[in-house]
Amino acid sequence: MQVSPRFLTLLQLQLEQFSDRSDVRSLVVYLAVPRDDGKPALVPMGHWPQQRRVLPAVDEDRSLLLPSEQRRWLPLRHQSSLLGALRVELAGTTWPPSLHPRLQAVAQGLTEALLLDLEHQQLAQQLERQQQQLRLLVHQMRNPLAALRTFAQLLKRRLEGDPEKRALVDNLLVEGQQLHRYIEAIDGLTDSAAIQPGLLAAGPLLLPPSLRTDDATPLGERVEPLLQRAAATAALQGRPWLGPHSLPGWRGDSAAVAEILANLLENAFRYSPEGSSVGLHSAQAPNGRPSLTVWDDGVAIAPEERETIFARGIRGERGKALPGSGLGLALARDLARSLGGELSLLCPPSLVASELPDSGNAFLLELPPSA
Numbered sequence: 001m002q003v004s005p006r007f008l009t010l011l012q013l014q015l016e017q018f019s020d021r022s023d024v025r026s027l028v029v030y031l032a033v034p035r036d037d038g039k040p041a042l043v044p045m046g047h048w049p050q051q052r053r054v055l056p057a058v059d060e061d062r063s064l065l066l067p068s069e070q071r072r073w074l075p076l077r078h079q080s081s082l083l084g085a086l087r088v089e090l091a092g093t094t095w096p097p098s099l100h101p102r103l104q105a106v107a108q109g110l111t112e113a114l115l116l117d118l119e120h121q122q123l124a125q126q127l128e129r130q131q132q133q134l135r136l137l138v139h140q141m142r143n144p145l146a147a148l149r150t151f152a153q154l155l156k157r158r159l160e161g162d163p164e165k166r167a168l169v170d171n172l173l174v175e176g177q178q179l180h181r182y183i184e185a186i187d188g189l190t191d192s193a194a195i196q197p198g199l200l201a202a203g204p205l206l207l208p209p210s211l212r213t214d215d216a217t218p219l220g221e222r223v224e225p226l227l228q229r230a231a232a233t234a235a236l237q238g239r240p241w242l243g244p245h246s247l248p249g250w251r252g253d254s255a256a257v258a259e260i261l262a263n264l265l266e267n268a269f270r271y272s273p274e275g276s277s278v279g280l281h282s283a284q285a286p287n288g289r290p291s292l293t294v295w296d297d298g299v300a301i302a303p304e305e306r307e308t309i310f311a312r313g314i315r316g317e318r319g320k321a322l323p324g325s326g327l328g329l330a331l332a333r334d335l336a337r338s339l340g341g342e343l344s345l346l347c348p349p350s351l352v353a354s355e356l357p358d359s360g361n362a363f364l365l366e367l368p369p370s371a
Contacts, residue, residue, distance in 0.1 A: 003031065007117040008046060014106050015048035023099070025070070025091040028055060029110060031084045032076075040082055069093050072100075074107040076114060083114050136207060138187045139327045143262045145183065147229045149176050150236050204334040205312055205327065207259060216251035216371040222258035223247055226265060227280065233269050234278060242279030248290035252371040256335045257292075260343065263328040264294035264363045272298035276360070281353055285366075289341075292365045295349035297357035306345050332363075340368035 015027045026049065030042035042058040058064050064071075070093060076084035086107045156169040227243050234241030250257075261280070268278045276298040283291050301309065308314050312330035329343075336343040343365050349356035352364055 002121075003045060003114065004117050004121065007113060010113055011046040011110060012048070014110060015046060017106075018048060018102075021099070023091050023096055024088065026089040028087045028089075029076075029084060030058065030087065031114075032082045042085055045084075072103070074103055076107060076111040078111060078115055083111060083118075086110065132205075135187070135327065136205070136331060138183055139331070140207070140259065140262075141183055142180075143266050145176065145180060146266065147232075149173065150229065150232050152176065153236055154232055204338060205330045206334055206338060207256070207331070217254045219250045219252075219254045219257060220247045222254040223261060226258060226261055230265050230269075230278070230280070233265075237269065237274070239275050240277040242277060244280050244282035244292075247282055248284060248292075248367070250290050250367055250370050252368070253339055256339055257365070257367065260332040260335050260365055261292065261294065263332045264365070267328060267363075268294055268296045268361075272296035272360070277357070279356075281349075281356060281362075283353065289369060290367050291352075292367070293349070293352045293356075293362050294365075295352070295356055295360060295362040297349070297360040300347040300359065301345065301361050306347065309345075310343075332365075336365055342366045 011029055015029070018024050018027060026047065028044055028047040031045045032040035033043050035041045044055040044057065047055055064087070070090040072088045072090075072095070074086040074088065075082060076086065086103065088103055152169050152172045156166055156173075159165045159169060224247075231241050231243065265278070265280070272278060276296055278296045279294075281293040281295060283293070285291060310329050310333045313326045314330075315326040333343040343363060346352055346362045346364055347360070348358050349360055349362035350358045352362045356362065
């Protein structure tokens with residue numbers, strides 16, 4: 001638990017008002033931080049007068065707990081919760097009657113300010129988590145929307161001699177474009193409502209629980225629609241597509257695996273040069289751990305970018321001119337690791353299997369043993 005810089009500024013102003021009291025030697029305000037045993041540890045977060053040395057926590061200076069006529073402790077307490085404490089050191093041995101009410105007022109003011117500060121941080125963290133989930137959902141919605149657009153364009157080609165039905169498909173494409181605009185607008189709202197960076201610790205980038213599955217669904221049931229989508233996209237773009245001869249008989253959170261592959265395939269079709277091949281390679285390691293590799297035979301990603309592109313919000317040089325949020329690879333890797341697997345980039349794809357191209361990129365997804 002930490003406090004904000006604004007609270008620390010208020011704290012210092014409150015303590016400095018005692019500079020007119022020659023009978024007060026020092027004031028220290030502590031924050032109650034929970035320890036492993038459940039008891040609070042009092043850690044200093046402000047003091048007067050200012051001094052260069054760092055003050056120790058109460059646990060590190062047991063002399064602070066000994067009785068003293070010159071020391072008083074005032075708790076910063078809300079209901080049954082101890083938030084912190086104010087320690088007062090007197091210059092003499094006699095406590096002036098007028099001093100205690102003033103100290104009590106400062107302690108009460110600091111308690112209220114600390115409560116507001118902690119509540120603000122909790123609300124900001126909750127908002128950031130919601131914004132992060134919303135950004136992920138917006139990002140993932142682009143993939144099925146692109147697939148619908150692809151299938152509609154292919155259907156339009158097949159209806160070349162039927163103007164009436166082609167008009168229906170045109171309407172589908174128009175509505176799909178409008179839906180795309182709505183998604184982009186939502187994405188813009190999430191950016192404008194972002195919380196200041198660093199407030200929330202950076203944890204794994206995972207999908208909401210409602211999109212995850214606990215049942216050990218066969219992998220093929222989830223991946224087969226992706227293979228059809230990839231074949232349709234390749235046909236529309238006029239490029240070769242090489243699907244796997246078979247899929248591993250893996251069981252586990254296949255919905256998460258499908259999300260990973262959907263992002264990797266979308267990136268392969270979006271960022272590889274026009275006309276280059278795209279494929280999905282399946283293999284079974286000797287230790288029984290299966291692997292799936294999405295590859296292309298385009299231009300290899302620059303060596304200095306091969307690790308940084310997995311960070312959230314980071315995009316490679318080739319992708320900066322194209323729309324996107326830079327979340328796809330970060331989500332894919334975090335999902336892979338949450339399954340107990342790993343996602344890595346190898347260049348060229350022939351490093352994965354000798355029958356794959358000697359140029360381009362290969363994103364290797366290693367899965368854990370079946371559930």
